[in-house]
Structures are given as C-alpha cells and as structure tokens.
Amino acid sequence: MTAAPGPPRSAAVTVLHTTVSDPLARPLLDELTYEYSTRYEKPVDLSLEYPAAEFAPPRGAFLLLLEDGSPVAGGAYRRHDAHTAELKRIWTHSAHRRRGLARRVLEALEQDAAQRGYRRLYLTTGPRQPEAKGLYLAAGYRPLFDLSAAPETIGPLPFEKHLENPRP
Template sequence: MTTFHPAPLPAELTLLHTTVTDPLARPLLEELTHEYSTRYHKPVNLDEEYPPEAFHPPGGAFLLLLERGAPVAGGAYRRYDAGTAELKRIWTHSAHRRRGLARHVLHTLERDAAGRGYRRIYLTTGPRQPEAKRLYLAAGYRPLFDLSADPETIGPLPFEKHLAAVT
C-alpha cells in the first residue's frame, strides 16, 4: 500500500462535494466529453454512461475543485462491489493542467472512499491517455496489464489500489 499525499491545497482552492448534475460541473464534463470524443474519434456521451445516482453517497461521490469559485478539476467514484470503489471522470480543465490539481482530486477521492469503508479502488483509463496512466502509477496504483505492451492492443487500462482504513 502506497501513501500518496499531494502538497497542501492552496488557499484559493476549495473542494466541493456535489453531484454530476450541478451546473458548476457542466463546463468540466463538457470539456471531458469533447476530449474523449477527439482522442478516440467517436462520439462520447457521459450522461448515458452511468445514471447520476451512481455517484451519490453513500456508495459514491462527485467532487469539484474550485479556484475562486470556478471549477478547475473534478472527479468521482461509484460502488464497483462491496469493498471496491471505481474512479470515474477524473479531469483537470485544459487551462489549469500541470499544477497537481488531479493529484488533489485523486487523494480526496481515495480518502473519501476509505472513509466510507471501501478497501480497494479500481479504475480504467484509455490507451490514448498517457498522462492519466502516469498519474495513477505515480500515485501508487498497480497496473492490471502488461506495462510493456502497446496500450492500443490492450484497450481500457485497468488499475487498482488498496486503501488503508481511515481512523
């Protein structure tokens, strides 16, 4: 089990636990949809992937990282099985990348999931998302695929991480 702690959150940033239907989330989710559609050359509709309730407590969560009230990053998890949360929709707005914001979102989601009794996190990322692959490896996630293989031959890249109990 790897302990992963990003730098403290700067004062101008706040975390908001909300829902995927919150109007504040729309710009991030629209940009994420556009990015996926562009990278994979096919239309993507996140609204059809999972019902919004999948990310509601107690089994799930959706959070936004706000800078002076504007969304700059976000992410979610849902119940995968009784002991496992599945991360979804981890995203940093294109104008705010390379600042460690995704690390904050990831760390917060991990702590929240552990606090709700989850002991494992599972996720998949796409083969055309090398920055996400690097983030998860740096955060102590174990790849459930051959790292030396061409990601395009694998499809979605699965990862897992075991969580420490929150006390």
C-alpha cells in the same frame, strides 16, 4: 530567456462535494466529453454511460476542486463491489493542467472512499491517455495489465490501489 507565464494560481483551492447535475460541473464534463470524442475519434456522451445516482452518497461521490469559486478539476467514484470503489471522471480543465490538481482530486476521492468503508479502488483509463496512465502510476496505483504491451492492444487500462486506512 524568461519562461512563459503559467495559468493563474490561487492558494484558495477548495473541495466541493456535489452532484453530476450541478451546473458547476457542466463545463468540466463538456470539455471531458470533447476530449474523449477527439482522442478516440468517435462521439461520446457521458450522460448515457452511468446514471447520476451511482455517483451519489452513500455508495459514491462526485467532487469538484474550485479555485475562487470556479471549477478547475473534478472526479467521482461509484460502487464497484462491496469493498471496492471505481474511480471515474477524473479531469482537470485544460487551462489549469500541470499544477497537481488531478493528484489532489485523487487524494480527496481516496480519503472519501476510505471514510465510506471501501478498502480498494479500481479504475480504467483509455489507451490514448498517457497522462492519466502516468498519474495513476505515480500515485501508487498497480497496473492490472502488462506495462510493456502497446496500450492500443490492451484496450481500457485497469488499475487498482488498496486503501491503507479504511474505516472499520
């Protein structure tokens, strides 16, 4: 018995620091919008949630992982408070999942936030996103909720992580 071939892989995955309005980001954000709307059974419009400027330097960042010039994953952060960045929009294109790309996005965002002087990261994920919950736990994020409770009874699931090497 042979395994089905996975998504094509390339050694050339690069990080692009860009903006929410970059046309390269559109396919990922459209798919993310569709996924949220489907999982939560209500329309979602991410463009209305936060102004794009919140994800721009010096207080925020928006990045894409590109493989052979095409976006395969992305994520962002914005200022939550003077010492905390809030992670948002962490997403992997459905054709490229199970390759560790979301973890690479997290690592790039963590490094960028630390370089900008943030000492703590905060995020929430939805109760119908067990993959995200698993990712954050595996990446060392501390749940700020009771892990034994049913996620639907909590609402958004908050996490935090203290950065080890923030800029002085």
